[in-house]
Amino acid sequence: MSTTATALGDSAIMLRRNFKHTARNPTTVFNSVLFPVVIMVMFVYVIGGAFDVGVDYADYATPGMILLAICYGVGGTAMAVNSDMTKGIINRFKVMDVSRGAVLTGHVVASMVTNLIAVAAIVGTAFALGFRPAAGPLDWLGVAGLVVLVSFAVSWFTVALGLFAKTPETAGMAVIPLVMLPFFSSAVVPADKMGPGVKQFAEYQPFTPIIEALRGLLAGTPDTGATITALAWSAGIAVVGYLWASATFKKRA
Secondary structure, X not given: OOHHHHHHHHHHHHHHHHHHHHHOOHHHHHXXXXXXXXXXXXXXXXXXXXXXXXOOHHHHHHHHHXXXXXXXXXXXXXXXXXXXXXXXXXXXXXXXXXOHHHHXXXXXXXXXXXXXXXXXXXXXXXXXXOOOOOOOHHHHXXXXXXXXXXXXXXXXXXXXXXXXXXXXXXHHHHOHHHHHHHXXXXXXXXXXXXXXXXXXXXXXXXXXXHHHHXXXXXXXXXXXXXXXXXXXHHHHHHHHHHHHHHHHHHHHO
16 A cells, blocks of 8 residues: 555544544534534624624624634644643554654644534524625635635644643643634724724734635625735645644654
Protein backbone atom coordinates (compact mmCIF):
# COMPACT_ATOMS: atom_id res chain seq x y z
CA MET A 1 0.00 0.00 0.00
CA SER A 2 1.32 3.47 -0.89
CA THR A 3 2.30 6.02 1.73
CA THR A 4 -0.50 8.30 0.55
CA ALA A 5 -3.12 5.57 0.84
CA THR A 6 -1.86 4.69 4.32
CA ALA A 7 -2.04 8.33 5.44
CA LEU A 8 -5.57 8.69 4.08
CA GLY A 9 -6.68 5.50 5.80
CA ASP A 10 -5.15 6.62 9.10
CA SER A 11 -6.80 10.04 8.72
CA ALA A 12 -10.20 8.41 8.21
CA ILE A 13 -9.71 6.34 11.36
CA MET A 14 -8.68 9.41 13.36
CA LEU A 15 -11.70 11.30 12.00
CA ARG A 16 -14.11 8.59 13.17
CA ARG A 17 -12.41 8.48 16.57
CA ASN A 18 -12.51 12.23 17.13
CA PHE A 19 -16.04 12.67 15.83
CA LYS A 20 -17.32 9.88 18.09
CA HIS A 21 -15.64 11.54 21.07
CA THR A 22 -17.29 14.83 20.18
CA ALA A 23 -20.73 13.28 19.68
CA ARG A 24 -20.51 11.51 23.07
CA ASN A 25 -19.65 14.70 24.96
CA PRO A 26 -22.88 16.62 25.74
CA THR A 27 -21.00 19.77 26.76
CA THR A 28 -19.09 19.89 23.47
CA VAL A 29 -22.24 19.25 21.44
CA PHE A 30 -24.09 22.02 23.28
CA ASN A 31 -21.26 24.55 22.91
CA SER A 32 -20.60 23.66 19.27
CA VAL A 33 -24.11 23.28 17.86
CA LEU A 34 -26.87 24.27 20.27
CA PHE A 35 -25.43 27.36 21.97
CA PRO A 36 -24.94 29.28 18.68
CA VAL A 37 -28.62 28.60 17.96
CA VAL A 38 -29.52 30.01 21.38
CA ILE A 39 -27.44 33.12 20.62
CA MET A 40 -29.14 33.44 17.24
CA VAL A 41 -32.62 33.30 18.77
CA MET A 42 -31.63 35.76 21.50
CA PHE A 43 -30.25 38.38 19.13
CA VAL A 44 -32.85 38.06 16.36
CA TYR A 45 -36.06 37.22 18.25
CA VAL A 46 -35.47 38.85 21.63
CA ILE A 47 -33.39 42.00 21.12
CA GLY A 48 -33.06 42.30 17.34
CA GLY A 49 -35.74 44.98 17.19
CA ALA A 50 -33.50 47.35 19.14
CA PHE A 51 -30.94 47.49 16.30
CA ASP A 52 -31.48 49.80 13.34
CA VAL A 53 -29.47 48.20 10.53
CA GLY A 54 -31.55 49.27 7.54
CA VAL A 55 -32.77 45.76 6.66
CA ASP A 56 -34.64 42.96 8.40
CA TYR A 57 -32.43 42.01 11.34
CA ALA A 58 -32.59 38.28 10.57
CA ASP A 59 -31.10 38.99 7.15
CA TYR A 60 -28.40 41.18 8.68
CA ALA A 61 -27.45 38.90 11.57
CA THR A 62 -27.33 35.52 9.81
CA PRO A 63 -23.85 35.93 8.22
CA GLY A 64 -22.37 36.91 11.58
CA MET A 65 -24.12 34.04 13.33
CA ILE A 66 -22.66 31.64 10.76
CA LEU A 67 -19.15 32.78 11.68
CA LEU A 68 -20.03 32.68 15.37
CA ALA A 69 -21.16 29.05 14.95
CA ILE A 70 -17.77 28.18 13.43
CA CYS A 71 -15.90 29.81 16.29
CA TYR A 72 -18.00 28.40 19.15
CA GLY A 73 -16.92 24.84 18.40
CA VAL A 74 -13.19 25.48 18.74
CA GLY A 75 -12.96 25.05 22.51
CA GLY A 76 -13.71 21.35 22.39
CA THR A 77 -11.23 20.81 19.56
CA ALA A 78 -8.40 22.61 21.37
CA MET A 79 -8.99 20.65 24.56
CA ALA A 80 -9.20 17.33 22.69
CA VAL A 81 -5.92 17.98 20.86
CA ASN A 82 -4.19 18.99 24.07
CA SER A 83 -5.57 15.98 25.93
CA ASP A 84 -4.15 13.65 23.27
CA MET A 85 -0.79 15.34 23.61
CA THR A 86 -0.53 15.61 27.40
CA LYS A 87 -2.05 12.23 28.29
CA GLY A 88 0.27 10.18 26.09
CA ILE A 89 -2.34 9.18 23.49
CA ILE A 90 -0.16 10.42 20.66
CA ASN A 91 2.79 8.37 21.93
CA ARG A 92 0.57 5.29 21.76
CA PHE A 93 -0.30 6.16 18.17
CA LYS A 94 3.44 6.37 17.40
CA VAL A 95 3.95 2.85 18.74
CA MET A 96 1.09 1.70 16.52
CA ASP A 97 2.82 3.31 13.51
CA VAL A 98 -0.05 5.71 12.82
CA SER A 99 0.81 8.44 10.34
CA ARG A 100 1.76 11.60 12.23
CA GLY A 101 -0.09 13.80 9.79
CA ALA A 102 -3.25 11.74 10.30
CA VAL A 103 -3.41 12.66 13.99
CA LEU A 104 -3.70 16.37 13.26
CA THR A 105 -5.75 15.95 10.09
CA GLY A 106 -8.29 13.85 11.99
CA HIS A 107 -8.83 16.65 14.51
CA VAL A 108 -9.10 19.29 11.78
CA VAL A 109 -11.63 17.37 9.69
CA ALA A 110 -13.68 16.40 12.76
CA SER A 111 -13.76 20.07 13.77
CA MET A 112 -14.86 21.04 10.26
CA VAL A 113 -17.66 18.46 10.23
CA THR A 114 -18.91 19.75 13.59
CA ASN A 115 -18.71 23.33 12.30
CA LEU A 116 -20.73 22.50 9.19
CA ILE A 117 -23.43 20.85 11.29
CA ALA A 118 -23.54 23.98 13.47
CA VAL A 119 -23.77 26.23 10.40
CA ALA A 120 -26.62 24.11 9.00
CA ALA A 121 -28.44 24.47 12.34
CA ILE A 122 -27.92 28.24 12.29
CA VAL A 123 -29.20 28.61 8.72
CA GLY A 124 -32.24 26.47 9.49
CA THR A 125 -32.98 28.55 12.58
CA ALA A 126 -32.50 31.75 10.58
CA PHE A 127 -35.14 30.67 8.05
CA ALA A 128 -37.52 29.92 10.93
CA LEU A 129 -36.91 33.45 12.28
CA GLY A 130 -37.66 35.15 8.95
CA PHE A 131 -34.37 35.03 7.07
CA ARG A 132 -35.11 35.49 3.37
CA PRO A 133 -31.92 35.65 1.28
CA ALA A 134 -31.90 36.80 -2.34
CA ALA A 135 -28.90 34.61 -3.18
CA GLY A 136 -28.91 32.59 -6.39
CA PRO A 137 -27.33 29.14 -6.91
CA LEU A 138 -23.87 30.58 -7.62
CA ASP A 139 -24.11 32.84 -4.58
CA TRP A 140 -24.99 29.86 -2.37
CA LEU A 141 -22.06 27.96 -3.85
CA GLY A 142 -19.83 30.89 -2.92
CA VAL A 143 -21.25 30.91 0.62
CA ALA A 144 -20.58 27.18 0.99
CA GLY A 145 -17.03 27.52 -0.33
CA LEU A 146 -16.22 30.42 1.96
CA VAL A 147 -17.71 28.65 4.99
CA VAL A 148 -15.59 25.56 4.29
CA LEU A 149 -12.45 27.66 3.82
CA VAL A 150 -13.00 29.66 7.02
CA SER A 151 -13.78 26.48 8.95
CA PHE A 152 -10.58 24.90 7.60
CA ALA A 153 -8.51 27.93 8.62
CA VAL A 154 -10.04 28.27 12.09
CA SER A 155 -9.69 24.52 12.70
CA TRP A 156 -5.96 24.50 11.93
CA PHE A 157 -5.41 27.57 14.10
CA THR A 158 -7.37 25.91 16.92
CA VAL A 159 -5.31 22.72 16.64
CA ALA A 160 -2.17 24.85 16.90
CA LEU A 161 -3.48 26.54 20.04
CA GLY A 162 -4.34 23.17 21.54
CA LEU A 163 -0.86 21.81 20.87
CA PHE A 164 0.80 24.96 22.21
CA ALA A 165 -1.12 24.99 25.52
CA LYS A 166 0.31 23.08 28.49
CA THR A 167 -2.94 21.61 29.83
CA PRO A 168 -6.47 20.98 28.50
CA GLU A 169 -7.75 23.75 30.78
CA THR A 170 -5.34 26.34 29.36
CA ALA A 171 -6.17 25.10 25.86
CA GLY A 172 -9.82 25.90 26.53
CA MET A 173 -8.87 29.35 27.78
CA ALA A 174 -6.54 30.02 24.85
CA VAL A 175 -9.39 29.96 22.31
CA ILE A 176 -11.58 32.48 24.17
CA PRO A 177 -10.27 35.46 22.14
CA LEU A 178 -11.15 33.55 18.96
CA VAL A 179 -14.66 32.88 20.29
CA MET A 180 -15.17 36.51 21.28
CA LEU A 181 -13.77 38.05 18.09
CA PRO A 182 -17.06 37.85 16.11
CA PHE A 183 -18.75 40.06 18.72
CA PHE A 184 -16.19 42.79 17.97
CA SER A 185 -16.93 42.71 14.26
CA SER A 186 -19.89 43.66 12.09
CA ALA A 187 -21.70 40.46 13.11
CA VAL A 188 -24.25 42.06 15.44
CA VAL A 189 -24.28 45.73 14.39
CA PRO A 190 -22.47 47.69 11.65
CA ALA A 191 -18.98 48.80 12.62
CA ASP A 192 -19.82 52.47 11.97
CA LYS A 193 -22.34 52.38 14.85
CA MET A 194 -19.64 51.43 17.37
CA GLY A 195 -17.68 53.76 19.61
CA PRO A 196 -14.19 55.12 18.83
CA GLY A 197 -11.47 52.52 19.05
CA VAL A 198 -13.87 49.58 18.87
CA LYS A 199 -15.06 50.83 15.47
CA GLN A 200 -11.53 50.86 14.03
CA PHE A 201 -10.78 47.44 15.52
CA ALA A 202 -13.98 46.01 14.04
CA GLU A 203 -13.22 47.45 10.61
CA TYR A 204 -9.71 46.00 10.36
CA GLN A 205 -9.95 42.67 12.15
CA PRO A 206 -10.14 39.52 9.96
CA PHE A 207 -13.71 38.44 10.69
CA THR A 208 -15.44 41.61 9.49
CA PRO A 209 -14.55 41.19 5.78
CA ILE A 210 -15.48 37.50 6.01
CA ILE A 211 -18.90 38.43 7.42
CA GLU A 212 -19.38 41.19 4.84
CA ALA A 213 -18.46 38.76 2.05
CA LEU A 214 -21.06 36.28 3.32
CA ARG A 215 -23.59 39.09 3.73
CA GLY A 216 -23.10 40.23 0.13
CA LEU A 217 -23.38 36.71 -1.25
CA LEU A 218 -26.55 35.95 0.73
CA ALA A 219 -28.08 39.25 -0.39
CA GLY A 220 -27.37 38.38 -4.02
CA THR A 221 -25.00 41.34 -4.36
CA PRO A 222 -21.47 39.96 -3.92
CA ASP A 223 -18.91 42.44 -2.60
CA THR A 224 -15.76 41.74 -4.62
CA GLY A 225 -13.46 43.69 -2.32
CA ALA A 226 -14.75 42.03 0.84
CA THR A 227 -14.62 38.60 -0.80
CA ILE A 228 -10.99 38.99 -1.88
CA THR A 229 -10.04 40.25 1.59
CA ALA A 230 -11.95 37.37 3.21
CA LEU A 231 -10.16 34.81 1.04
CA ALA A 232 -6.80 36.37 1.82
CA TRP A 233 -7.43 36.39 5.59
CA SER A 234 -8.71 32.81 5.51
CA ALA A 235 -5.73 31.56 3.53
CA GLY A 236 -3.33 33.42 5.81
CA ILE A 237 -4.90 32.03 8.99
CA ALA A 238 -4.86 28.52 7.53
CA VAL A 239 -1.17 28.73 6.59
CA VAL A 240 -0.16 30.17 9.96
CA GLY A 241 -2.22 27.56 11.80
CA TYR A 242 -0.85 24.67 9.75
CA LEU A 243 2.79 25.72 10.06
CA TRP A 244 2.44 26.47 13.78
CA ALA A 245 0.64 23.18 14.47
CA SER A 246 3.16 21.15 12.45
CA ALA A 247 6.15 22.75 14.15
CA THR A 248 4.68 22.34 17.65
CA PHE A 249 3.67 18.75 16.96
CA LYS A 250 7.16 17.81 15.78
CA LYS A 251 8.66 19.48 18.84
CA ARG A 252 6.35 17.95 21.45
CA ALA A 253 5.45 14.53 20.00
